[in-house]
């Protein structure tokens with residue numbers, strides 16, 4: 001057994017399970033929790049507290065169980081939707097500390113909003129969780145490098161598996177831009193031997 005040394009705050013664990021429940025219903029979440037051998041969370045989500053006690057291992061197990069319960073394709077689609085749902089709950093918990101809702105921010109150009117917003121989201125993870133994220137802007141793309149990733153923690157896979165992060169970013173960009181849709185995809189993943197889980201954002205929205 002591995003040491004559980006990295007954590008999300010309890011409230012982020014609660015956000016993930018609440019997002020799952022919104023997308024697949026309470027029976028769906030219960031089935032996933034059972035398949036993940038995480039029965040202790042059935043109708044007993046973690047409290048809305050900041051303590052870092054929700055292990056990376058648990059977050060990764062939930063992704064595996066999602067794929068086991070609904071198949072790889074179904075699980076992937078659901079994980080994307082769960083990520084989008086999580087953004088809404090995350091915004092309620094953390095929105096005020098992002099500093100992105102003030103009038104000054106709303107007046108910025110779209111490229112500046114995306115640049116400022118993604119860095120602000122990265123800081124949220126870096127400051128409040130054990131996840132490490134680095135934002136890089138180059139060649140007209142924004143790269144979201146997850147350097148320590150809970151979603152694929154200790155997983156081995158042939159293709160990127162951190163779909164929840166893709167959904168979360170899609171929804172955060174939709175919100176940042178006031179309703180625009182962006183091309184967001186994971187191009188490398190620690191689970192397949194890459195150094196980082198990297199999600200590439202094309203900052204030109206679909207029309």
Ligand SMILES: [Zn+2]
Pocket residue numbers: 146149150151152153161162189190191197
């Ligand atoms: Zn990952």
